[in-house]
Amino acid sequence: MSIKQRLRPDQNLLFIWQTLMSVRARTLALRALALVLAGSLLIIFTPYAVGRFINGLTNKVVAALVVGGLLFVGTEVVGIVMGWFRHRIRERFFQEEFWFLPQAISSLYFARPLSFLTERDSEIDGGGVESLRDKVWSVIGTYIFQIVPSYAMVVFAITACSYANLWLGAVALLYVVIERYFGRRDNTYVQSHLKPVIDGFKRWERRMSEWWNAIAHIKYQGVETKILGQVHDEVQEALKGDDAVWRIFFARAIVLHRVRSLSFAILLYGALGYLVVQNQVSIASAVLVFFSFERVRSVLGDLNDQQREVQFNLASVEKYRGVLTRPVPFSYQAGDTFTAEQISVALDTVCLSVQDGEERRPVLRDVSLAIAAGQRIGIVGPSGAGKSQLMGLLVRATDPDSGTVRISGHDLRTLSQETVLRYYGVIMQKSDPFEDTILGNLMFGVSHFDADHLTDTGSVTMLAHESLRKAGLDASLFPQGINTNIGYKGMRLSGGQQQRLQIAAAHFKLGLTPDRPRLILADEPTSSLDSLSEMTVMEHLQDALPDGTTLLMVAHRLSTVANMDRIVFVRPLALCDDGRPQVTMHRSLAELYAVEPLFREMADAQGFRP
Ligand SMILES: Nc1ncnc2c1ncn2[C@@H]1O[C@H](COP(=O)(O)OP(=O)(O)OP(=O)(O)O)[C@@H](O)[C@H]1O
Numbered sequence: 203m204s205i206k207q208r209l210r211p212d213q214n215l216l217f218i219w220q221t222l223m224s225v226r227a228r229t230l231a232l233r234a235l236a237l238v239l240a241g242s243l244l245i246i247f248t249p250y251a252v253g254r255f256i257n258g259l260t261n262k263v264v265a266a267l268v269v270g271g272l273l274f275v276g277t278e279v280v281g282i283v284m285g286w287f288r289h290r291i292r293e294r295f296f297q298e299e300f301w302f303l304p305q306a307i308s309s310l311y312f313a314r315p316l317s318f319l320t321e322r323d324s325e326i327d328g329g330g331v332e333s334l335r336d337k338v339w340s341v342i343g344t345y346i347f348q349i350v351p352s353y354a355m356v357v358f359a360i361t362a363c364s365y366a367n368l369w370l371g372a373v374a375l376l377y378v379v380i381e382r383y384f385g386r387r388d389n390t391y392v393q394s395h396l397k398p399v400i401d402g403f404k405r406w407e408r409r410m411s412e413w414w415n416a417i418a419h420i421k422y423q424g425v426e427t428k429i430l431g432q433v434h435d436e437v438q439e440a441l442k443g444d445d446a447v448w449r450i451f452f453a454r455a456i457v458l459h460r461v462r463s464l465s466f467a468i469l470l471y472g473a474l475g476y477l478v479v480q481n482q483v484s485i486a487s488a489v490l491v492f493f494s495f496e497r498v499r500s501v502l503g504d505l506n507d508q509q510r511e512v513q514f515n516l517a518s519v520e521k522y523r524g525v526l527t528r529p530v531p532f533s534y535q536a537g538d539t540f541t542a543e544q545i546s547v548a549l550d551t552v553c554l555s556v557q558d559g560e561e562r563r564p565v566l567r568d569v570s571l572a573i574a575a576g577q578r579i580g581i582v583g584p585s586g587a588g589k590s591q592l593m594g595l596l597v598r599a600t601d602p603d604s605g606t607v608r609i610s611g612h613d614l615r616t617l618s619q620e621t622v623l624r625y626y627g628v629i630m631q632k633s634d635p636f637e638d639t640i641l642g643n644l645m646f647g648v649s650h651f652d653a654d655h656l657t658d659t660g661s662v663t664m665l666a667h668e669s670l671r672k673a674g675l676d677a678s679l680f681p682q683g684i685n686t687n688i689g690y691k692g693m694r695l696s697g698g699q700q701q702r703l704q705i706a707a708a709h710f711k712l713g714l715t716p717d718r719p720r721l722i723l724a725d726e727p728t729s730s731l732d733s734l735s736e737m738t739v740m741e742h743l744q745d746a747l748p749d750g751t752t753l754l755m756v757a758h759r760l761s762t763v764a765n766m767d768r769i770v771f772v773r774p775l776a777l778c779d780d781g782r783p784q785v786t787m788h789r790s791l792a793e794l795y796a797v798e799p800l801f802r803e804m805a806d807a808q809g810f811r812p
C-alpha cells in the first residue's frame with residue numbers, strides 16, 4: 203500500500219460518517235472527541251502532579267509537597283467532572299444514532315429496486331440489513347470512544363516523554379511506530395486467513411435463520427434429527443480453519459507484542475535511570491515518563507484488538523455499501539405526480555432479463571401489448587414463462603432493458619412510482635402477512651395519501667368487515683374479530699385464509715375514496731382456494747370493481763379467467779424460436795385454444811374445454 207493510499211480515508215468509514223450518522227450525531231461525536239482529548243491531557247497531567255509531589259519529598263520542600271498534592275487533587279476533581287460530561291455526551295450520541303441509524307439504513311434499502319437486492323451476488327435480505335446495523339453500531343462505538351481516544355493518549359504520552367527529554371520521546375515514538383506496524387500486519391494476516399472462515403459463518407447464519415423460519419416444514423417432513431445433524435455438521439464446517447489461524451495469530455500477536463513491549467520498556471527505563479543518575483532528568487520528569495510509557499504500552503495492546511474488531515466489521519460494511527450506495531436507476535418518489543380516473547396499460551417492444559449468477563438471462567423479448575382502460579385481462583402460460591416478471595414491470599419493480607411501459611399513455615419512467623402505485627391494487631403471488639391484527643393487515647397497503655379517509659373508525663370497521671366478507675373471510679370466526687392478531691407471518695391463518703386476507707386488502711383499498719385503485723394486478727390470487735370458494739371470491743371481486751377499473755389477473759386454473767374480456771398468453775422464451783411473438787392477446791380462451799398448441803396441452807391436462 204502506498205503512502206497516498208494509506209492516507210486516503212477508508213471508504214467504509216466515510217460511508218458511515220457521511221451517510222449513517224445524523225448531523226447531530228456528528229456534532230456530538232466531535233464534542234465527545236474534544237472532551238476525550240482534554241481527558242487524555244489530564245491523564246498525563248496526573249503523573250506530572252505526582253512528580254511534583256515526589257520532587258517535594260526528595261528535596262524535603264513543604265511548599266512543593268503542598269503544590270504537588272493540590273495539583274493532584276485538582277486534576278482528579280476536573281477529571282471527575284469531565285468524565286461525567288463525557289458520559290452524558292456519549293449517552294446522547296447513542297440515543298441520537300439509535301433512531302437515526304435504522305432510519306438511514308432503511309431508506310437506503312427501500313430506495314433500491316428489487317432487482318438489486320435479489321441479485322445473487324448481493325443477496326441482501328432483512329437479516330443482512332439487521333446485521334449491518336449491528337456492525338455499524340459497533341464500528342461507530344469502537345472508533346469514536348476507543349480508537350481515537352487511544353491515539354490521543356499515545357500522542358500526549360509521547361509529548362510528555364519528549365517534554366522530559368527529547369531522546370526519551372524519540373524512543374517512545376519509535377516504539378509506537380514499530381508496534382503499530384506489526385499490529386496492523388498481524389491483523390491483516392488474521393483478516394485474510396479468516397475471510398473464508400467468516401464467509402462460512404455468514405452462510406451458516408443464513409442457513410440457521412432459514413431453518414428456524416422453516417420450523418413447520420421441518421416438523422411436517424419429520425426431519426428434526428437429520429436437520430440437527432446438519433446443524434452440527436455445518437457448525438463444524440464453519441469452524442474449520444478458525445482454530446489454526448488463531449493459534450498462529452496468538453503466537454505472533456500476543457508473544458511478540460510482549461517481547462517488543464518489554465524490550466522497549468527495558469531500553470527506555472534504562473536510559474531514564476541513566477539520565478536521572480546523571481541529573482539530566484528530574485525525579486518529577488522520571489515519574490511522568492514512567493507513567494506515560496506504561497499507558498502507551500497498555501493502550502497499544504488494546505488498540506490492536508480494537509482495530510481488528512473494526513477491520514472485521516468494516517469488511518461486512520463493505521459488502522452492503524456496495525449495494526446500498528450503487529446509484530439507483532430511479533427513485534420511487536421522483537417523477538411527475540400521477541393522477542388518473544382510468545388506467546390503460548401498454549407495453550411497446552419490451553425486453554427484460556434477470557441476473558443469473560454472473561450473466562443476465564433474457565426472460566421477456568419484444569413484448570408488445572395494449573390493454574384499454576376498464577378491460578379485464580386473464581394472463582395464462584406455463585410456469586416460469588415470465589408472467590410475474592411482466593406484472594413486476596407494471597409496478598416498476600425493475601425497468602425493462604429496452605422498450606417502454608406506458609400507464610395511461612405516460613412512460614412509466616417519467617412518473618413518480620409512489621403516486622402511480624396508490625392507484626393500484628396488487629395481490630402478489632407470494633407475500634407473508636404481518637404479525638398484526640386482521641385490520642392492521644388490511645390497512646397495510648393504504649399509503650399515507652389515504653390516511654385522512656381513515657379517521658372515522660366506524661366506517662373503517664364497516665369497510666373492513668365488508669372487504670373480508672367479499673373475500674370469503676368471516677371475521678366473527680376469530681376470537682377478537684378484526685382485532686385478532688394473526689401471528690408471525692400470519693401463522694394462525696390457513697394458506698387460503700392468508701390469500702383471502704390479501705384479496706380483502708384489495709377490496710379495502712377499493713372501498714376508499716377518492717384515491718381508490720384503478721388497476722388491479724392479481725398474481726394467482728386464488729390458487730389456495732377450493733373451486734367453489736374461488737368462484738364466489740372471483741364473482742365478488744369482479745362485481746366490486748367500479749366501471750372502468752382495469753384488471754390483470756394471472757391464473758393457472760383456467761376457470762378463474764374464463765369470463766375475462768381478453769386472454770394474454772405468455773410463452774417461455776425458450777419455446778419462441780419459431781418466430782411467433784412471446785406474448786399474444788386473444789379474445790377468449792376458446793380462441794387461444796384454437797390457435798396455440800402449447801395452451802391446448804395445458805388446458806387438456808386440466809380437463810378444461812373452453
Ligand atoms: N429475482 C429473480 N432473479 C433471477 N431470476 C428470476 C427472479 N425472479 C424470477 N426469475 C426467473 O424469471 C423467469 C420468469 O419467472 P416468473 O416468476 O415471471 O414466472 P411465472 O410465469 O410467473 O411462473 P409461475 O407461473 O410459476 O409463477 C423464471 O425463469 C425465473 O427463474
Ligand SMILES: [Mg+2]
Binds near residue numbers: 725
Ligand atoms: Mg408467477
